[in-house]
Amino acid sequence: MGNSQMNEAKTILNIQNLYVEVENKTILQGLNLQINAGEVHAIMGPNGSGKSTLANLLARKHGYTVVKGSIDYLGQDLLNLSAEESAWLGIFLGFQYPVAIPGVSNIQFLKSSLNAMRAKQAKPPLDAVDFLKIVKEKMQQLEMPEDLLYRSLNDGFSGGEKKRNEILQMSLLEPRLAVLDETDSGLDIDALKIVAEGINRLRNSERAILLITHYQRLLDYVEPDYIHVLSKGKMIRSGDKSLGLELEDKGYGWLSVAGSTS
Amino acid sequence: MEHLILADRQTQKSRDLASLTHPEYTENALHTLMPFFKSENACFLICKQNEVGSLFLSDSQSQGIASQAITSPGIPSHGIAYHRDKETHCFSINSKKVRGPLIFLHLPSASDNKLPQTSATSLTRVTVEGATPLTLVELYYHPAHFLGETTANAQFILQENATLKHVQIQKGSKKSKQILHTTVAQRATSHYQGAVFAFDLLSGTTLLDIHLQAAFSKAEVYALMALKQVEEGQLFLTTYHEKPDCESKVITRGLISDEAKGEFSGKIIVSEGAIQTRAKLENKNLLLSKQAEMTTRPFLEIYNDDVQCAHGATVGQLDGEALFYLNSRGIPEPMAKKMLLEAFIQPVLSEIPSVARPYLEECLRDDA
Numbered sequence: 001m002g003n004s005q006m007n008e009a010k011t012i013l014n015i016q017n018l019y020v021e022v023e024n025k026t027i028l029q030g031l032n033l034q035i036n037a038g039e040v041h042a043i044m045g046p047n048g049s050g051k052s053t054l055a056n057l058l059a060r061k062h063g064y065t066v067v068k069g070s071i072d073y074l075g076q077d078l079l080n081l082s083a084e085e086s087a088w089l090g091i092f093l094g095f096q097y098p099v100a101i102p103g104v105s106n107i108q109f110l111k112s113s114l115n116a117m118r119a120k121q122a123k124p125p126l127d128a129v130d131f132l133k134i135v136k137e138k139m140q141q142l143e144m145p146e147d148l149l150y151r152s153l154n155d156g157f158s159g160g161e162k163k164r165n166e167i168l169q170m171s172l173l174e175p176r177l178a179v180l181d182e183t184d185s186g187l188d189i190d191a192l193k194i195v196a197e198g199i200n201r202l203r204n205s206e207r208a209i210l211l212i213t214h215y216q217r218l219l220d221y222v223e224p225d226y227i228h229v230l231s232k233g234k235m236i237r238s239g240d241k242s243l244g245l246e247l248e249d250k251g252y253g254w255l256s257v258a259g260s261t262s
Numbered sequence: 263m264e265h266l267i268l269a270d271r272q273t274q275k276s277r278d279l280a281s282l283t284h285p286e287y288t289e290n291a292l293h294t295l296m297p298f299f300k301s302e303n304a305c306f307l308i309c310k311q312n313e314v315g316s317l318f319l320s321d322s323q324s325q326g327i328a329s330q331a332i333t334s335p336g337i338p339s340h341g342i343a344y345h346r347d348k349e350t351h352c353f354s355i356n357s358k359k360v361r362g363p364l365i366f367l368h369l370p371s372a373s374d375n376k377l378p379q380t381s382a383t384s385l386t387r388v389t390v391e392g393a394t395p396l397t398l399v400e401l402y403y404h405p406a407h408f409l410g411e412t413t414a415n416a417q418f419i420l421q422e423n424a425t426l427k428h429v430q431i432q433k434g435s436k437k438s439k440q441i442l443h444t445t446v447a448q449r450a451t452s453h454y455q456g457a458v459f460a461f462d463l464l465s466g467t468t469l470l471d472i473h474l475q476a477a478f479s480k481a482e483v484y485a486l487m488a489l490k491q492v493e494e495g496q497l498f499l500t501t502y503h504e505k506p507d508c509e510s511k512v513i514t515r516g517l518i519s520d521e522a523k524g525e526f527s528g529k530i531i532v533s534e535g536a537i538q539t540r541a542k543l544e545n546k547n548l549l550l551s552k553q554a555e556m557t558t559r560p561f562l563e564i565y566n567d568d569v570q571c572a573h574g575a576t577v578g579q580l581d582g583e584a585l586f587y588l589n590s591r592g593i594p595e596p597m598a599k600k601m602l603l604e605a606f607i608q609p610v611l612s613e614i615p616s617v618a619r620p621y622l623e624e625c626l627r628d629d630a
Contacts, residue, residue, distance in 0.1 A: 059586075059590045060590075061586050061590075062582070062586070082589070082595075083586055083589035083590050084589045084590075084592055084593065084594050084595065084598075086590075087589070087590055087591060087592035088592055092590075093590050095587065098587070099581075099583050099584050099586075099587040101581075101584050101587070101588075101601075101602070101605055102605060103604070103605025103606065103608035103609070104601050104602070104604075104605045108601075109588070109591070109601075112588075112593050112597065112601065113588075113591035113592055113593055116591075116592040116593050116594060116597070117592045120592070152605075169591060173591070173592070
């Protein structure tokens with residue numbers, strides 16, 4: 001993608017000089033990130049570098065103190081939004097560890113979620129028949145057994161089932177910005193392909209996707225436009241997809257050195 | 263003077279309530295409650311506490327309170343024998359002949375239309391026989407302006423092979439108090455499935471003692487304590503495993519809001535010789551405000567080997583991770599909380615006979 005094209009694209013997310021504390025510990029330290037419509041970005045980086053903090057902050061989870069910097073999402077100050085408001089405006093977080101809720105069936109959850117979003121878009125709620133038609137079609141694409149609909153949400157789901165269920169939610173809610181936090185972890189190679197296809201199906205010129213991952217493996221199937229390396233709370237390197245292959249080859253070590261000297 | 267009145271589909275719908283010795287509040291209570299029990303052809307039996315034999319049976323399908331006087335020995339056509347033993351209303355129920363779920367409505371007594379502000383006591387004894395499962399819902403109902411305290415003693419005897427699905431719903435006036443003490447005695451291969459609820463009692467104490475008196479009997483108890491404002495609730499459950507090869511399961515949930523205080527005590531007592539006992543007790547509580555208090559105490563007393571007992575009690579708060587997960591999917595906070603609370607009490611509610619559900623849901627709605 002050339003520079004001229006990129007400049008014309010609509011900016012979805014613009015993070016500037018972001019400092020974030022969690023329990024009095026500074027996690028993000030001067031992070032910058034701009035994501036435009038139609039782009040897929042990947043953030044890689046060692047454990048503890050702040051990847052999940054960034055993901056959770058974007059989904060407006062409590063417990064993060066922004067000390068400095070700004071996050072602009074589609075022209076709004078994201079930091080003024082609650083979790084549900086950011087969802088209504090099109091932010092979706094695919095959880096690293098989807099939460100199990102015994103007693104809430106998956107279908108009840110999915111339907112409540114979709115209809116809550118539709119209510120905000122002034123659309124009528126879907127009835128059970130229409131909803132089932134849509135959800136079953138999407139489940140087939142993700143090769144999910146139908147009985148997952150009627151079980152308690154994520155309760156006793158295998159790792160692969162949980163992650164597919166996240167992708168199912170993303171495809172139902174059709175977000176403007178999807179942040180997928182280690183969606184590839186715990187997946188075998190077949191499940192990884194199915195999940196990657198699910199992500200690729202959602203790629204379009206209006207939507208932006210932010211992949212957070214440790215491994216190049218996912219990026220073999222979902223090719224990112226940009227790869228960023230996050231270390232100690234800031235981006236120490238950005239590049240195109242070839243950066244991922246280099247990282248796989250050399251690890252993060254050579255970059256940390258580069259980062260500290262630059 | 264004893265009044266036993268039977269509603270009968272064939273009889274004309276008597277509106278001549280003045281002729282019966284029940285004051286206005288009884289009629290009001292029935293008009294309030296009966297719509298919730300319409301669907302299942304339920305029959306009402308009204309026990310007014312302290313009052314001699316003021317009982318009647320009404321058909322939920324009828325409009326108003328169609329009624330016909332009956333006398334001791336009861337209502338043989340409905341499988342219900344009745345007599346009084348001093349202060350105790352005694353019922354003997356042949357489950358084969360019962361036509362639908364039975365609803366016992368317990369009301370405070372009054373000699374006129376004014377309700378007593380003082381305490382009232384009621385005693386009932388119900389013997390269930392026959393292998394057909396019997397569904398019995400007891401409503402301990404305080405009309406809105408009742409400010410007093412009631413004490414109720416209920417005994418249930420399950421004969422051999424009997425199955426009783428029993429729901430006790432205590433509904434106070436928000437200013438009233440109640441002590442309910444229930445004792446269940448089980449003969450061989452009987453099955454007791456009980457459920458206990460209390461709403462809107464300023465102070466409510468519920469005691470339930472289950473005696474598994476013969477081999478291969480089984481008891482299950484599901485209870486919900488929902489307390490709010492400055493209510494105080496106590497729930498004391500004791501399961502006595504007196505003979506071998508019996509099974510018991512107690513599942514309870516507490517939702518404590520505002521400045522309410524709750525207390526739970528659950529005991530499993532396994533007598534000497536009661537081998538092959540299987541017993542389970544679970545008490546989970548959610549504190550929904552910083553001022554809410556809950557004390558929970560599970561006890562095991564086991565006097566022989568070869569038993570399986572499991573017990574657990576927790577007190578916690580609404581799961582923040584779960585709430586965030588729902589919020590992040592666009593589900594607004596109040597709805598997300600409601601979903602989580604419903605999920606929390608689901609292990610109790612899922613076991614409730616359908617006839618009791620509409621009214622329970624109404625009580626829970628009011629409670630939210």
